[in-house]
Amino acid sequence: MAPEPDERDQPPAPALHAHGVVKRFGPTLALDGVGLTVRPGESHALVGRNGAGKSTLVGVVTGLHRPDSGTVAFGGAPAPAFGDRAGWRSRVACVYQKSMVVPDLTVAENLFLNRFEGERIRWGRLRRRAADLLAEYGVDVDPGARAGQLAVEQRQFVEIARALSFGARLIVLDEPTAQLDARGIQRLFTKLRELQAQGVAFLFISHHLQEVYDLCTAVTVYRDARQVLTAAVADLPKDELVAAMTGDRPGAGAPSWRAAVRPRRTSEPVLRTEGLALDGEFEALDLAVRGGEVLGVAGAAASGNTALGETLVGMRRATAGRVTVHGRPVKPGSVPHALDAGIGYIPEDRHRQGLVPDRSVAENATLTVTGRLGPFGTVLPSRTREFALTMIDSLDIRTQGPDQPVSGLSGGNAQKVVVARALARGPAALVAVRPTAGVDVKSKDALLGVVRQVADDGSAAVIISDELDDLRVCDRVLALFHGRVVAEYDSGWTDGELVAAMEGVHGVAAVEGTDGMGERT
Structure with a gap:
């Protein structure tokens, strides 16, 4: 008699699994039955030309847009009800190209913004909790510093730490390197790899395909609102990735x-x-x-x-x-x-x-x-x-x-x-x-x-x-x-x-x- 399968042998549920997602804005079909699967501890790139549907998909998986059809699940559980902000925040967060931290507030204040409704704030305790939170995720930032004085990648680290503190294990990075120099990009990627080792998953959106090869293990391509390719980055030649984005055949001559x-x-x-x-x-x-x-x-x-x-x-x-x-x-x-x-x-x-x-x-x-x-x-x-x-x-x-x-x-x-x-x-x-x-x-x-x-x-x-x-x-x-x-x-x-x-x-x-x-x- 075959032994019962051990649950510990089962692969963990995907951090994100979207399937058959359709989204229309009036007569415009923005997503046509697309899908996306991101595994725990994975950096998964989502690429495509402007208008391919990337931003709409991000809106769907972060709870901003309600899909017309299709399913979205986090860690094997269905997505929270549309409008349940706390529920979505505990599953997924998005770090945008333009920082969302409040520059005139301290790092500690940004980390715990909107968490003390009706409560008396004990500032010393707040700063200690912020220091512990930053240390937990290896973010070397002074919790008492004004957020506006931080380097761009430091502000991104603060946003990531804030998202993780809510319990989110999936972080969407939307053009995170757009305002970074080469050293800033390297520091960001080093931190992302450390968090991946802790099981955090990243959905990485970038116009710079070389960064996809530098950071990510998998890539999905959208074109004209459709999903046209998902592959392991290591197995995908660069010319084939570009061809998937444009619809050209690799090596095709001038039209x-x-x-x-x-x-x-x-x-x-x-x-x-x-x-x-x-x-x-x-x-x-x-x-x-x-x-x-x-x-x-x-x-x-x-x-x-x-x-x-x-x-x-x-x-x-x-x-x-x-x-x-x-x-x-x-x-x-x-x-x-x-x-x-x-x-x-x-x-x-x-x-x-x-x-x-x-x-x-x-x-x-x-x-x-x-x-x-x-x-x-x-x-x-x-x-x-x-x-x-x-x-x-x-x-x-x-x-x-x-x-x-x-x-x-x-x-x-x-x-x-x-x-x-x-x-x-x-x-x-x-x-x-x-x-x-x-x-x-x-x-x-x-x-x-x-x-x-x-x-x-x-x-x-x-x-x-x-x-x-x-x-x-x-x-x-x-x-x-x-x-x-x-x-x-x-x-x-x-x-x-x-x-x-x-x-x-x-x-x-x-x-x-x-x-x-x-x-x-």
Whole structure:
């Protein structure tokens, strides 16, 4: 007679097991029957391009979103009831890229925040309990220090210790290295490995695939709201991981739509940077964009590409180097001077940086040219309407008229108003940061066509984005990783090689030397 199985021989239940999860937001299918299993003591990576469904899955497993169907279990037990904050907090916690600690409170106060409702707080005892808690998880931080004085990774350690003190054995790390330097990343990874040895499980979300190979033992890939791959990291070549993310076959050549390569323009640079740098964002960059050229600057989170765009247009002041337009220096950190120098700007966030929502289409489209709409600094409504009607017609902005508030426009048409404002002065150089974010496919094609036409008419254009579709219109693309140009591609790049460079996966793409000016080194 066979012996009864010993429960001690059974593998422990997964720290997290999600199965068949479906989530819709209105007509948008954000998760299409996906799954994910994270074992105790495991660092499991979840990767995918923007819009793949990673953030939605995190929302589901942390209790922020109620799934439309599917199951979620922690340690073999069903997830707490939706809305049971204490129940979810005792199972799973999320450490976000942006620290959630309160900087003006001490470490001890942050650790025990919201735990003493109606109780009298004994401060000495609180600090002793905080010291014991930090020591238990090996976090070398003074419990009496202000959280705002800590290094970034120390604040993350405090958040992890707080989560573990509630009983959570699964920690979601959402881009935890985005604000860390190399030493900070190493210290963080060392601490994570120590906690893994104690049975703590981590779900690791990162745009930097090299970190997946450095830290994780398993990886799951989402693409277009579906789960397309789960594998052991050690058994998965980097090119196959990139291919799973993009849908390309490993080693596939350039697609046929790139067959028509535009000739390289030979005019003198219109927009140039020399040794341009911004501490903590990007290192010294020498770039040159010629008239008739669209330069793409590709980069994932924390690459420094958005900061570069904001520095070019004067929203941020460089710590070194200079920007010139047609050889004339642009005053650092001055938006008005950048406008006067001939730089047009399409910002990343049209709602926060691009539009005045309670103002009309006409008023928004003419914000940069109000001095030209009437004598002696006045603004004539008739000229404003006339100018706006011209822009509405040329950009095919679907509106009830120039007097309609922009708040009533669709996303694509609102973005066209932002583009109209950027083009109002006839810029010598156009800088566009993620110009098609949040717009439909038809509007996306139209907007990118406008940027292409600006260059074809003789101006210089720069598209800064991590969206591959934005970059397809470019004549040349630079890939940034941690503030450095790591690769340059002409228009024949493939999705796989560009994503590999953006994600810091060395050895997948052939990284060629470049001086940032279209010349090989």
